[in-house]
Amino acid sequence: MMCDQNNPASSSLLTEMDRKVYREELQERLPEKIFDCHVHLWARDAFPADSKRDASDYMNYFACSFPVERWEALLRELLAGKEVWYNAFSMPDGAVKLAMAPRCRFNMSLVSPFDPVEVLEERMEKNCSIGVKPYWNFARKNAADTEIRDMMTPAQLAMLNRRKAIVTLHIPRPGRFEDPCNQRQMVELCETYPGIDFIFAHIGRAYFMRNIRKSNLEELAGYSNCFFDTAMLNHEGVFRYTLDHFPAERILFGSDAPIALLHGKSVEINNAYCYLCAENYRIGSMVYVPGMREKFTLFYYEQLRSLLEAIPQELQQQIFFQNAFTLFTGKERQ
Numbered sequence: 001m002m003c004d005q006n007n008p009a010s011s012s013l014l015t016e017m018d019r020k021v022y023r024e025e026l027q028e029r030l031p032e033k034i035f036d037c038h039v040h041l042w043a044r045d046a047f048p049a050d051s052k053r054d055a056s057d058y059m060n061y062f063a064c065s066f067p068v069e070r071w072e073a074l075l076r077e078l079l080a081g082k083e084v085w086y087n088a089f090s091m092p093d094g095a096v097k098l099a100m101a102p103r104c105r106f107n108m109s110l111v112s113p114f115d116p117v118e119v120l121e122e123r124m125e126k127n128c129s130i131g132v133k134p135y136w137n138f139a140r141k142n143a144a145d146t147e148i149r150d151m152m153t154p155a156q157l158a159m160l161n162r163r164k165a166i167v168t169l170h171i172p173r174p175g176r177f178e179d180p181c182n183q184r185q186m187v188e189l190c191e192t193y194p195g196i197d198f199i200f201a202h203i204g205r206a207y208f209m210r211n212i213r214k215s216n217l218e219e220l221a222g223y224s225n226c227f228f229d230t231a232m233l234n235h236e237g238v239f240r241y242t243l244d245h246f247p248a249e250r251i252l253f254g255s256d257a258p259i260a261l262l263h264g265k266s267v268e269i270n271n272a273y274c275y276l277c278a279e280n281y282r283i284g285s286m287v288y289v290p291g292m293r294e295k296f297t298l299f300y301y302e303q304l305r306s307l308l309e310a311i312p313q314e315l316q317q318q319i320f321f322q323n324a325f326t327l328f329t330g331k332e333r334q
């Protein structure tokens with residue numbers, strides 16, 4: 001079907017319960033400034049007008065676009081009273097127009113390995129991008145067979161290295177952060193391209209304890225251009241383990257909005273995880289729990305809740321704001 005542009009759910013994303021959770025549990029505990037380094041923003045024209053979307057596609061919940069203006073208006077309620085900074089990229093999905101990036105101070109351009117290096121550099125110039133966002137599906141290979149090195153070419157990486165760009169990378173492969181091929185190639189990137197700062201998204205997609213325990217976090221800790229963002233994680237154990245094995249100054253808060261604006265929580269079950277969701281859209285390994293929209297809260301708030309529990313007080317300002325502020329504004333000056 002075509003996108004449902006009149007989805008009533010899109011007029012108000014926050015429920016009474018969400019407002020209560022923010023007011024009672026989060027507002028006072030959060031630092032005054034927040035830097036969300038992982039946000040997807042795209043205007044309706046980022047996709048061809050005739051793009052078909054399945055009814056189960058969560059983009060329908062947002063009337064198929066999530067532009068800068070809507071995000072900024074929402075932030076006044078979502079993180080009321082806070083000074084919010086953010087970095088955004090478009091939606092690396094299907095028919096998206098690769099040339100377009102959100103018009104905001106810190107943005108990243110999408111990149112496919114099929115983009116000639118001149119095209120990519122021109123795209124970054126035009127969009128005033130601080131870096132790029134590759135994604136496994138642009139490699140046009142079977143998901144299970146895609147390697148990190150399929151996601152960007154050596155020529156693209158050499159250009160990004162020269163420009164001292166930032167790359168936000170969602171590692172591929174079913175084994176996630178415990179996959180030896182991913183581990184080796186993460187190290188190779190950091191070693192070969194010291195001019196690039198790599199933000200490995202979702203803490204290497206380690207949404208459950210075994211995956212982070214079998215990761216090579218300690219090896220990666222030795223590379224000063226290796227960063228992790230916390231997007232879509234709400235696992236206190238994973239955060240604590242990460243803080244114990246990796247420098248806090250290279251952990252960045254990221255949310256993965258707007259997907260994080262759905263209601264639900266990620267839970268670990270037997271060395272795997274699933275998303276319990278109050279809205280019936282297909283995201284990752286999700287289970288729909290009907291009738292809970294007014295009882296659950298946003299994934300966004302579950303992330304904040306668990307981060308506040310896991311991060312020692314003295315590191316909170318750094319992880320929620322300072323680390324990303326230093327990284328992004330530092331690049332801007334180069």
Ligand SMILES: [Zn+2]
Binds near residue numbers: 038256
């Ligand atoms: Zn994302």
